[in-house]
Amino acid sequence: MRTEIEVANTYGRNATYSVQISISDGEGWTAYNRFWLQGVHPGKTGRGAAVIGSADLGSIPQVPKIYVDEFTPIVDPK
Numbered sequence: 001m002r003t004e005i006e007v008a009n010t011y012g013r014n015a016t017y018s019v020q021i022s023i024s025d026g027e028g029w030t031a032y033n034r035f036w037l038q039g040v041h042p043g044k045t046g047r048g049a050a051v052i053g054s055a056d057l058g059s060i061p062q063v064p065k066i067y068v069d070e071f072t073p074i075v076d077p078k
Contacts, residue, residue: 001023002050002052003021003050004049005037005048005049006045006047007019009041009042009046011075013077014041014042014076015042015076016037016038016073017037017040017046017071017073018034019034019037019068019071020032020035020068021035021068021069023052023061024061024067025061029057031052031054031057032069035050036048
């Protein structure tokens with residue numbers, strides 16, 4: 001399943017974001033991915049895309065539930 005994320009940097013300095021998401025069907029099918037959006041400039045948006053899941057998991061959910069499991073901003077020091 002192709003997944004895209006965006007994070008807007010609202011800090012006054014460059015920032016890196018660690019974002020972990022999971023996708024589930026609510027019935028046992030779950031896949032995870034961690035995105036590292038590095039060096040996002042102030043006022044700009046960092047973007048990431050990935051294919052999540054594999055044939056080993058079976059068919060992808062027709063109505064996926066997407067969760068943000070972790071969101072960690074790391075702001076550059078002054």
